[in-house]
Amino acid sequence: MILIQAPFLNLQAILDGLMIGAIFALVAYGMALAWGVMNIINIAQGEFVILGGYITFMVYKLGFSPFFGAPLSFAFLFILGFLLYKLIVHRVVDRDMFISILATFGISIMIRQIMNLIFGSQVETALTGLGTIFLFDHNITIALVKFSSFVIAVAGALGVIYFMKTSKLGRAIRATAQNPRAARILGVDTEKVYAYTYAINAAICGLAGSLVVMTYTIHPYMGLPYTVRSFMIVIVAGLGNIPGVLASGLGLGALEELSAYAFGTEYRIGLVFLFLVIILVYRSKKLAKRREYLK
């Protein structure tokens, strides 16, 4: 098997996986935020990512380095998320989950088609002009654009976490996540909290999107994999568990790459879902034991 023939490939696979996983972890963090605080599963998550990518792509087309697009995508999606909350999402926040899924599904369709109309439907990418570095005597190859995406993704996630821990709004968000009614009684304006949470989620996706367009390619209809993957990561990690979400994102990325090497690329998605199933079964068994004990 190739992993044994060329042992460095193991390290290479893990590194590649971490770099891919970082972007997915970022999107998953946003998903966990919206879900944990507002009980909204944002089906438009992937579309926010692609839209963020297009904003950065526009910056790139104007002749600037796409890295300047990252803060722009963040800001633009923040505003868009805020507007979408005020226009649409606030009407479905208190309803059951199905309604909110339907509403965000509608948002995703609209964004997709608007992007198609405005930006066209050809596949696009942004070139950063960054090179490649070789480690361990040319045995490990690292594309610098992927590495910088990793760094930016981690920095972005840490930035948001720091914001959550220290700022007043961050504490209000965490309070609302724990118990909305209690938070309201204690004077937290939950409507404002929800609006900002959705906006932050969109902004995180926008940042991830700008990394995606630099590292990979974008297309108006390529959003769904990001939605599905972030949903999966949140499920694996469990809702309230932020470090878990980030770790799962990275872990899933690494696992996917390793399985792609070991078993062939056609199995990577299958193996990831298999892993998801195993974790869920294990968790249900573990919880079943606890339930017995409590009885």
Next chain:
Amino acid sequence: MKKIIVTFISALALLFSYSTLSFAKVVGDKIILGAAVSLTGKYAGSGKHTQKGYDLGVKIVNDNGGVKVGGKTYKLEVQYYDDESDGAKAAALAQRLIEQDGIDYLLGPYGSGITVAMAPVSEKFGVPMVEANGAARSLFTKGYKYLFAVLNSADQYLNSAVDLMAAKKKNATVAMAFEQDAFSLDVKLGVEERIKAHGMKVVIDDALPKELNDMTATLQKVKALKPDLLIVSGHDKGAMTGIKQITDLKVDVPMVAMTHCDSAAINKNLGGGGDYTLCAAQWHKSLSYKDEFFGSASDYAKTFESVYSYDPPYQAAESSAALLVYKAAFERANSFDKDKVRDALAQTDMMTFYGPIKFSETGQNLAKPMVLFQVINGENKVVAPEKWAEAKLIYPTPKWADR
């Protein structure tokens, strides 16, 4: 009162839904062809090339005397629906075009997968379909009588690349990465046959998942195993992702061959990373075909660019050619009866700017060869077959360290 209003509104709605029957096959002086094309969804990029090709074909035929049937002159027109890159929807739309809109002549959709979904419908209703973008071999093995394809089948796409490799090196090793859709798998079949015939060895055989965005695993394997030839087929996204990641990871392979390079515009969008790649093409503007409507191939490219402001990929060219086929068939049949038109289509034997078109028993165009071009300095230059080559193949691809 409420009941009366509701009944009135539903009656109106029913009335309006029937009004579409005015789209019969010939209305006044217009012959109406039907088409379901991917205007949204995964194939929207190429679907739009297809639609623009059809529109340009219609415009040129209409501007050059239209279609003469029974002593009268008619203009062509196309009734479009969006199949959203979904085969099931395309089949439903084909049925709608035939049954509800009364269309008797269809133009094909974009893509093998969707053409495969639509073909049984047109066959069932006995409606001829001239398709220009469905290359899957399976379209020609089911005994369809009403399907006519102007393009070469998928299993011919990259055979000449394999042959070129065999000519340069004995017992070469091959790495393959194919998307798992009807088209790419047919390309793979053709390639595998040639590999076996030349005694070459396959060292990597990866399947690219449909929503793939990342080919790193495949490319790292390529770096480790150092094959002589790398073949990638995954529509526009596959070509773009492949070249981008080959550039990012500085993968050195003596020969790289792909499909859909020109619709992904790898010669322009990837900062030189696409250079030296061999690309399968149904048509190229430098080929010396010509006809009386579009002129030569390069004339077609100029006309297309003046209307749509970009260089036409072969998807557009073959779509325009379909209209030329229809015009000739209508005039040959001298009738609007769909079976007479079908028989006239079967007798097609003409030269167009796109190349010679002559349909076999199974509806395949066997008269035109596939070409292979290489991206040289950001320009696409035909390198095979020898007869049409305008530049010499650059082999081996210079290493990244030397570029």
